[in-house]
Amino acid sequence: xxxxxxxxxxxxxxxxxxxxxxxxxxxxxxxxxxxxxxxxxxxxxxxxxxxxxxxxxxxxxxxxxxxxxxxxxxxxxxxxxxxxxxxxxxxxxxxxxxxxxxxxx
Amino acid sequence: xxxxxxxxxxxxxxxxxxxxxxxxxxxxxxxxxxxxxxxxxxxxxxxxxxxxxxxxxxxxxxxxxxxxxxxxxxxxxxxxxxxxxxxxxxxxxxxxxxxxxxxxxxxxxxxxxxxxxxxxxxxxxxxxxxxxxxxxxxxxxxxxxxxxxxxxxxxxxxxxxxxxxxxxxxxxxxxxxxxxxxxxxxxxxxxxxxxxxxxxxxxxxxxxxxxxxxxxxxxxxxxxxxxx
Numbered sequence: 001x002x003x004x005x006x007x008x009x010x011x012x013x014x015x016x017x018x019x020x021x022x023x024x025x026x027x028x029x030x031x032x033x034x035x036x037x038x039x040x041x042x043x044x045x046x047x048x049x050x051x052x053x054x055x056x057x058x059x060x061x062x063x064x065x066x067x068x069x070x071x072x073x074x075x076x077x078x079x080x081x082x083x084x085x086x087x088x089x090x091x092x093x094x095x096x097x098x099x100x101x102x103x104x105x
Numbered sequence: 106x107x108x109x110x111x112x113x114x115x116x117x118x119x120x121x122x123x124x125x126x127x128x129x130x131x132x133x134x135x136x137x138x139x140x141x142x143x144x145x146x147x148x149x150x151x152x153x154x155x156x157x158x159x160x161x162x163x164x165x166x167x168x169x170x171x172x173x174x175x176x177x178x179x180x181x182x183x184x185x186x187x188x189x190x191x192x193x194x195x196x197x198x199x200x201x202x203x204x205x206x207x208x209x210x211x212x213x214x215x216x217x218x219x220x221x222x223x224x225x226x227x228x229x230x231x232x233x234x235x236x237x238x239x240x241x242x243x244x245x246x247x248x249x250x251x252x253x254x255x256x257x258x259x260x261x262x263x264x265x266x267x268x269x270x271x272x273x274x275x276x277x278x279x280x281x282x283x284x285x286x287x288x289x290x291x292x293x294x295x296x297x298x299x300x301x302x303x304x305x306x307x308x309x310x311x312x313x314x315x316x317x318x319x320x321x322x323x324x325x326x327x328x329x330x331x332x333x
Contacts (some may be wrong), residue, residue: 004171005144011175013151016182021208023190028197028204038326040191042319044220045278045287046294047184048213050314051156052274053295054302063303071271075190080273082279088214091279095272096126099265101199 002007113235117224120214121243123276124155126269128244131158131293132260133266138166142252149245154212157181157269158248160306187319188216195223203230210237217277275307288320294318 032040056071057063067073077098082091128149135145140162148158157178164174188211196204207230215236222228258264282288298314 001304005140006147007146008161008165008171008174009148010156011153011156011171012157012178015175015179016152016154016157016185017209019179019183019186020189020211021205023186024196024204024208025201026192027190027193028199032194034245035323036326037194039319039323040187040194042287042322043187043191043315044217044289045281045290046315046318046322047187047311048217048274048281048290049294049318050276050311051184051213052271052278053299054310055112055271055274057299058302059198061303063299070265071268075271075275078275079279082276086280087278088273088276088280089122089194091124092126092269092272093278095268095275097267098274099268101267103263 025065070099074102109229110231110235111184112174113232113237113296114239115235116214116218116232117236117239119276120218120240123214123269123273124240124243125156125247126266127273128247129254130252130266130269131155131162131212132248133255134159134251135162136252136255140165140252142249143148145248145252146245149241149248152178153210153244154178154182154185156213156242171310178307180307180312181325182208184213184315185211185216187312188220192216192223195228198227199230207233207237210241212240214273214277215240221280222253222305286326289325290318290322 004083019054056075058070059069059071064072074095078091078095081087085091132145135158137143140148148161151160152158152161152301156202160175160181161178189208190210194206198209209296219228219233219236278291282291292319294314296314297317298310300309301313
């Protein structure tokens, strides 16, 4: 068991490091076309939205656009606080408190 | 000092506060899924990727093959390729071996912070050292603590600890939102990712949705420029 876990961690660390390292080390050597740079500027917003949407809108494998979906309800105050304050810590704390309250009801 | 090590440490503070609940949640779940505290420590040190660690731990306890866990990790973390590429044009002044070290600390969270910083001013390798060491340090400490205290928290999902990850994504996303074009990209990415998560197998939704949505964003931008 122990060997399996270590092998898993070793493999995971290699396949995680390569995509992190390669573009930064290689692409910083070249002047990239302006269009490509524009495209890259959209990547953060695109990746975060793509990660977030399924996490708060899917429950048990299907779309859950209703008030029984705690993650969806708890994300509403998070959006409000994040939009108003742009403060990551406050957003996470508000999210955890909202979720905790929803679970208590 | 303005963009040095201490500025990096300071900019890491919201990440640290976000990592504490997420890391703790991972540690708690991982020991219940059969990992040891030492496994958690090594994983947080060498892999250092929140969502992949959650997924790997769950797959391990479900008896999945090592090869399939590694492949899934690769797919889930392939998005770092895009983040690394988008930092590249801003870091031409930093030496290659330092870039190789900096890249080790690219996560969703550190990227959201650093990609904002590099657009505001020229940042140094020291800034990244401060930001990344502080962030990963807090990740290691909180996952290990979660592992140690894991047996005392019977069912972490019951308290909603796992929502910390989504709350963090919301905060990071809105930090990046400045113009209407970004809103369009966000809506496209969310829709594509959602549809793929519901109707397709595997973990391709994030990377494909991000690639398509960024392309749509550039398309809209080009079209707007030409239309007046």
